Amino acid sequence: MFNYIDRTIISILQVPIKRDLALSDAQLGALTGLSFAIVYSTLCLPVARWADRGNRTRIVAGSLALWSAMTALTGFAGGFMTLVMLRIGVAVGEAGSVPSTHSIIADLYPARERATVLALWGLSLPAGMAYGYLFAGQLERMIGWRGTFLVIGLAGIALAPLVLWTMREPLRGRFDAPAQHAAEGADLKAALRHLWQLKAFRYLVLAGTCHAYAVYATMNWNAPFYGRVHGMALTDVSIYLALLNGFGSAIGMYLGGRLSDRAGRHDNGGRLRVVAWALLAMVPFALAQYLVASPTLSIVFGAFASILMMFYFGPIVAVPQLLVPPGMRALTSAVVIITFNLLGLGLGPVCTGLLSDLLATRLDVATDSIRYALCSATLLSVAGGVLFLVAARHLSGSGAPEEVSAATPCPVPR
Template sequence: MNELAGRWFVLGLLFAVSTFNYIDRTIISILQVPIKRDLGLSDTELGLLTGLSFALFYTTLSLPIARLADRTVRKRLVAAALAVWSGMTALTGVAANFTHLVILRVGVAAGEAGSIPASHSMIADLFPPRSRATAMAILGLSLPVGMMFGFLSAGILAETLGWRKSFGVIGVVGLLLVPIVLLAIREPVRGRFDRSADVADSQPGFVDALRTLWHLRSYRFLIAGAALHAYVSYSVMNWSAPFYTRVHEMSIGEVSVYLALVNGIGGGIGMYLGGWLSDRLGQRDARLRLRVLTFGGLIFVPMALAQYLVESTTLSLAFGAVAFTLLPFYYGPVVAVPQLLVAPNMRALTSAVTLLVTNLVGLGLGPTVTGFISETLIVRFGMGQHSLRYAISAAILFSLVAAFLYWRASGSLIAEMRYAEEEKVRDRASSSGISLSDPGSPATLALANKR
């Protein structure tokens, strides 16, 4: 297998692993309908189950695991993570109450925390910078594909086997992939697209690394915008199935097929398009790497509001097809752009920090707060099944703020990308004993070319 085929083969396996990540995370969005009925859970409890209880452990564990990924064999971390979350998913089928469900979801979160940062770090060492956002977006396609298979499998299995056996079947299938990951993936050389001096064996201290990220103005605005958009995304994804079963009286089977199609096909198109446009337009003007997200957000908001506020089921489904296509548009650039601003030995940590903030705000607060608002509208204002219309719509408005923050992040992106490149030249010169004061030295000429 040649080098090009090899890198795409590894990306394909990482894609498969990440797909199971999102399948296991998605199925509860459909299965919460029979779980609510069987165990008598409230909307607030469902929000905590699908949001905060998962996000707290997922985000907390992602940082130390990412530090480990920056210094150890990453494929082993990915395989171990897959084994843990798949096993916990299988055991969810024996849960007898809310407490059992929370404990097992925490186990799923602990497993999934180890996969994404290590995968992002490996991809950064498999693909050069010019095509990295596209590669990240392709990996990100595992989100809509995983959601598609998650919705479809959960809907079909729930109607044939019930929700308990559904968890068991899906968890066991994920476990079958573990030995393939261990045996088939060849660990890529760390920092292979960077000069040797950029890939020091020693890492910056944890506090120093966080300080470096904080001082990046473009990163601060970018991660704030991504966190707010993630809030919208997880609110929409976690509550759409109950919305359509309650408000439009669709069956679980009908809802699962619709959500599978709009997330799997529409979301896949949107996610790839976001990464592709960011790479293509960013070659002309680096600021467009992020400004494309602003334009996508401004189109998404009216489409999504119409989806949840119109009375017609047909119109709601039509507007939803557009909204779900644009919902994951941001993923590729949000993951790839920070990789352009940091050294190779900070990439997994940077990915983990991005995931920590976006998931803590998005996954932690989105479903939980939306469920609380829905239940408040039912109890205090008697809205009944229509409460989810307004609870989800309130969440969607945060995408307008996210669009503004993406634009602000783009303003300082060029300068900070240039500074990152200049730092690499200085480090290479320093490690080689070359003085930048010599105007004819290769390092000085390289620095001048960067400017």
């Protein structure tokens, strides 16, 4: 949850940061997306390989302490480059958290339950976003954006020892047959080659990356959108976005994981078809959210878009875990995360910011430039939905997860 709080607060605090440090939309996009994504993606693979062989709970606790310290120091930033360096520090810390956690969860629950469980764990994302929006909006009013970073960073540092003392390392591969451990000793190049040969995995990652572009673009620019286009105060925006991205995303995550597990009982491809249709249904709601004139209607449409947008979260993590042995699970999650971050988080916010700047200067639509830039980002989810359908076709016929016993390795799709 603190992982997503620390990612969210810089988005809600863009308005005062831009005002105090005189930043452009392109700089804000690079700050909230590209600078973070490049370093996060660079470190994710080696840290994940470490997690596949080392103590995962210690990696999570150490990561939390590091990124929280960088968040606290952000309150002392004096300019754009200092902010970039500190966001890089946050990325260094967060690179060790999610892949290790995915691997731990896979050793706590059998395959037939993982999409649901990962969706429940994924509720930390909307919870973190909701708290981030609420706390950042209210704290900024009381102690400014610098004090907000300091307070939230120190809270994360205080949590790190608790994580270290209370989390226990589970037995690796406890739900998997001995045959599935065969690839654990493979080197990084061989492991990546194994992943590339799985067509279902390739299309799944490409589909998720297209959708992630839209997700990260909207998450980073929704706050400025409601402030500029609809003239909402920052405190009001923080409350509305906490509801949209908190409750709305939470509902979508749970439903996506639950329906994915149910659809995969007789055909694994059903796990991804649920996601595909949700994304294709989401796009009209998202376009309406940004194009309607009424702020009330915009928030209503945004609620439906937030629910459908997050259907992908549980399945995009759980399905790859079905395809690989226990000793490759953190690495597999890292590959998914890297592509999401480089092409989704890395390009989504910054390209949306660049397009907004371009529309404002070339077409003289300064107020509405962010509106049209967000609409363009949303359309990438159409491509994501189509590619999820292709991935589902390659995943079909691999057998139902609940039919796989502890003595039989999970079937690998073609």
